[in-house]
Amino acid sequence: MSQKITSYQGREITPDEVKEGKYLDIVYKFEPKYSWAAGVAISRFLTELKDGKIVARKCYKCERILVPPRMYCEQCYRPTDEWVQVKDTGTVNTFSISHVGTDARRLKTPILVAVVDIDGASPGMGILHNLGEVERSKISVGMKVQAVWKGSEERQGAITDIRYFKPI
Amino acid sequence: MKRRVAIVGAGITLFRRRMLETPKELSFEASKMALDSAGLTLKDIQSVVSGSAPDAFDGVHMKGEYYLDGMGAIGKPHERVYVGGGTGVFTPIGGWWNVASGLYDTCLCVAEEKMSPLHPHPQYAFWSIFDQILERPLGTTLLWIFSLEMRRYMHKYGIKEEEIAEVAVKNKGNAVDHPSAQLGAKITVDDVMRSEPICEPVKRLDVSPPSDGAAAVILASEKVAKKLTDQPVWLDGVGWTLDSTHWTNRDLAYPEYVEKAAKMAYKMAGIKNPRKEIDVAEPYDPFDYKELHHLEGLQLAGKGEAPKMTVDGVTQRDGDLPVCPSGGLLGVGNPIAAAGMMKICEIFWQLRGEAGKRQVKKDARTGLAQAWGDLMQVGTVAVMRS
Known part of the structure; x- marks a missing residue:
């Protein structure tokens, strides 16, 4: 805050006011439900977890073996090439x-x-x-x-x- | 050809855990103060850029559309920018695009946050930033990424918790002199060390609070700025980059994305040796170790060397490189987007010599503000000159 400004705005609701319910509020509970498709790479990853295995994807260009697996290499920006069990x-x-x-x-x-x-x-x-x-x-x-x-x-x-x- | 952009006014509200004002009302107060300080009215403003963090805090979707009348944006070109915790510094960067491009001569930049509506605690909203399939089922809380990163940083460079605690002591102490501050206090390293462990190694006093608040600045083109004031503060360098959300694949000891953002801003501002050329800095400090992490990413300290700089007093207000003279997020408070904008405001006041009790000792001509956010992946940087 600049020393040139002598008054500043805002009214705090104090902890006591909260405890005693001394402010007007409107309460709403939002309960949405989502169903996420796991995707191409992670569906396979999860299926392998069910079999007790961890799998990765390999990119032949940078030769990185990626966990969590992804179908594209974000560094080379090309499709990854192979599933590898780690x-x-x-x-x-x-x-x-x-x-x-x-x-x-x-x-x-x-x-x-x-x-x-x-x-x-x-x-x-x-x-x-x-x-x-x-x-x-x-x-x-x-x-x-x-x-x-x-x-x-x-x-x-x-x-x-x-x-x-x-x-x- | 880009044009030179100046900051010509700034405003801020109180930062508190829970405020009576709505997001619109907070935005109005900060914007009005910024306009008044620049000697302008809303009629003089050609465009508006706003910043606010996740809609989940408010439970209001399309928050940018909801709050825009409080920001004076009705009937004007308005955009909301968003990069998580990096939003506060990204907001004037968005304004810079408006003015540097030649589209507009004036732009009002407002950052607003109300975290208090969400119950039982604003932390709950952060659960949904984690990967919904691989991470959320493990019972994630945002504090995990900080505690995991802090541990890795300490491990890599052999840093002690006591050295990190010095940042909390400094910033909360500096905030005593900030009229908006929520948690200004004179505390000791021992107080930090003995505070309740939340997510080890993170303890209660290592962390900034959830807050409500707003802050704003006015940007103007060179031609307009020179008519308005003898003391424009030039926004001479801006930079921003993001890494991926695959944060568990990243070097957690060093924020490379902050380095990239800083280098972009330094190049634009013609800064070759940041440690010598930056006189005062406001890096993002939602946790005490983050200030250190960011000083290193910003090239203002060598890797693993920011703790020693802090212990040696270099980053105090009377030191060679004052850091967070405002009191930072740890002391002034952390209404996400507004907290980053608070840092822009602080550098503006410091470079104009208007910071009063908070004024740094050295003759500060060049300053820097930085914010950070999302899944440890965003760096936003602004370099400012008087």
Whole structure:
């Protein structure tokens, strides 16, 4: 704010006014439902997860092996060429211990979350997932981990077919 | 041939967790203040560019169409620009296109945000920026990307949480002198370290608050600006780039997209050595480590060297490179788009020597404002000169 301006506009609704309901508001709950087609690349990726496998796409031009897979290489801007099975092991690129959920409310049990660089894909090709079977104080960047899969009858073609990654 | 563009007026409302004013009313107040400060009325304005972050906060679709009368945009060429958290600096970049291109001589640029309508917490809206098939089923919250990025940054360069906390201490302290500020406070590194862990390593005091607020600037062509004021502030360089949403495939320790945006702006402004030529900077600081990350991306610090610069006091208001003299998002508040525009306003006032108690010690002639956003993929940069 410029020192030349001496008054500024805006009326705060104070926390007390919120608590006591002393302001006029109109409440509305919006409950839409969506059905997303998973797409060409991710449909195949999810189908393979159901079979307990992680797959990637390879671009012959830059020779990168891409996870999550995509049907086009965004760097070479051409179609990718081949499906490649990669490993279900990887390295923790980074991690966090989350004490809050999606709506910012405090969780009773923290979620362990990590970016896991997948073995067999190009360097730095990570996916977001959870960690499990590990003490919080023992998690470290560079830790080797492996996917813990749901039982084959439980798997439904979703990222959650992998329960979490555990240290190996 | 592009024309030189000046900023000739600026305005801002209070930033608070919850404001009584509607988006239209907030926009009106900030715009009116900007017009008054430039000695203009709405009749003098030829086009309007607005910025606001996701419609999901307001629950109002077509927000750009909803709020436009508060922005004085009825019957005028109006566009809403949007790049997530990068929107606040992208809004005057949109205005720059209008004036530099020769289409218009004056353009009102307004950024507005009300995050408070969404319950139980504005954070909830951010859930829907994640990939709907591969990421949302894991229970995502926006804080994850920050905590994951902060951890990677610390790991790569051996940075300590205490060094990062120095940014929160500085910015919240600077905000004490900003009349609009929501969270100005004199705190210590120890206060930050002992604040509640939210998403480790991120703690309560590492984070900016959700806010309501608006800010605006007036752009003018060189011919018009010189008639209006003896102190135009020139918008001499603009830059913006985006990376993909495949954020888990990216080097999280270094924001390359910010580097690219900065280099575009520096080239346009004829800046060859940013660390020597930029006198004052307002990089985007929704989290304390982001200020450091961005200083490095902006080439104002070497890779991994911004923490030491901060600890050494270089980035204080009386330092060699004052950073976030406003108090930043950490102190003034973070009404997304309005927060980026607040940084443009701050550099405008700093370069005119009008920042009062916040005025930096050195004779500041060249300044920079930067914003960042979406899935860690956007850099928007503006270089300004007095």
